[in-house]
Amino acid sequence: MTFRVHVRVMPRTGLLDPQGQAVEHALAALGFEEAGAVRVGRAIELDVDAGSKDEAEARARLMCDKLLANPVTEDYLLDVEED
Amino acid sequence: MPRVAVVRFPGSNCDFDTLRAAERYGSQAYFVWHRDTDLRGADVVILPGGFSYGDYLRSGAIARFSPIMQAVQRHAAEGGPLLGICNGFQILCEAHLLPGALLRNAGLTFVSKPVDVTVEQTDTAFTCDYEPGARLRLPVAHGEGRYVASPDTLRMLEAEGRVVLRYVAATERSPFQPNPNGSANHIAGICNPAGNIVGVMPHPERAADRLLGLTGGSGFFTSPVSSHQDSSNARVSSNEVG
Numbered sequence: 460m461t462f463r464v465h466v467r468v469m470p471r472t473g474l475l476d477p478q479g480q481a482v483e484h485a486l487a488a489l490g491f492e493e494a495g496a497v498r499v500g501r502a503i504e505l506d507v508d509a510g511s512k513d514e515a516e517a518r519a520r521l522m523c524d525k526l527l528a529n530p531v532t533e534d535y536l537l538d539v540e541e542d
Numbered sequence: 543m544p545r546v547a548v549v550r551f552p553g554s555n556c557d558f559d560t561l562r563a564a565e566r567y568g569s570q571a572y573f574v575w576h577r578d579t580d581l582r583g584a585d586v587v588i589l590p591g592g593f594s595y596g597d598y599l600r601s602g603a604i605a606r607f608s609p610i611m612q613a614v615q616r617h618a619a620e621g622g623p624l625l626g627i628c629n630g631f632q633i634l635c636e637a638h639l640l641p642g643a644l645l646r647n648a649g650l651t652f653v654s655k656p657v658d659v660t661v662e663q664t665d666t667a668f669t670c671d672y673e674p675g676a677r678l679r680l681p682v683a684h685g686e687g688r689y690v691a692s693p694d695t696l697r698m699l700e701a702e703g704r705v706v707l708r709y710v711a712a713t714e715r716s717p718f719q720p721n722p723n724g725s726a727n728h729i730a731g732i733c734n735p736a737g738n739i740v741g742v743m744p745h746p747e748r749a750a751d752r753l754l755g756l757t758g759g760s761g762f763f764t765s766p767v768s769s770h771q772d773s774s775n776a777r778v779s780s781n782e783v784g
Contacts, residue, residue: 470645474690475724477650526607529600529636531643532690 648724
């Protein structure tokens with residue numbers, strides 16, 4: 460079975476996120492003063508062939524730990540859906 | 543004369559400067575391609591600056607898995623001198639050969655200018671020719687040079703004297719702004735506990751030629767030659783005794 464895996468990688472809470480700050484300033488400059496606490500991360504999507512949804516998630520988690528996210532500075536969220 | 547392998551990744555762009563600096567200060571330097579699996583008898587390995595794999599995903603994240611990196615890891619595990627400059631430092635962190643990570647500069651801009659640093663640790667393969675506390679002027683050129691590590695890791699690096707280079711505050715003699723990227727503890731370079739693996743954000747290879755104005759970086763290329771001679775002499779004398 461093929462599963463579509465959505466990975467959301469975000470800078471770890473508490474770490475300075477200068478990109479998020481710059482976007483927040485730009486939003487404020489456009490008049491969106493209500494926007495705050497902006498953070499910029501990365502979204503990755505991939506197909507994973509696996510026998511079950513659990514297996515697909517376990518493999519995707521391994522991919523995140525090894526490559527897709529940096530364990531020192533980033534956290535990630537996984538969402539697995541059946542294709 | 544030590545054999546210095548300069549590893550080229552697709553996107554390396556300080557490879558020739560590094561090769562020539564190594565040659566200028568007494569090494570036999572040659573290139574190794576990232577798809578190679580053999581360091582061809584290297585005594586010293588240098589990962590040069592640049593934008594390996596276009597900095598895709600994260601700087602150094604993909605280069606870390608290049609075929610040559612297995613040989614590089616073996617070389618380092620056996621105590622071989624390994625220097626990462628700029629993108630090379632990022633690769634060493636991604637490969638977990640050095641702790642921490644290098645993130646987007648706090649000011650968001652790419653910073654390309656000379657900075658002043660002090661050499662805080664001279665008991666490494668690449669800084670043993672410097673006097674402790676020596677102040678160097680070296681160019682930096684990076685967008686992602688903000689050194690980040692957990693509070694525990696930072697405490698360990700400081701306690702173990704593993705901060706090799708630190709950005710220094712501006713003085714009358716040094717007009718350059720300190721800490722160009724927001725690095726934790728003003729860290730510009732670190733080493734592993736044994737001192738054979740060193741990573742630095744500034745470019746010593748761009749400050750190692752009188753013709754180019756700065757020569758403060760030359761110690762990074764003379765130091766491995768000095769230690770190589772010492773170990774060769776030690777081998778000779780132990781052979782004589784034997």
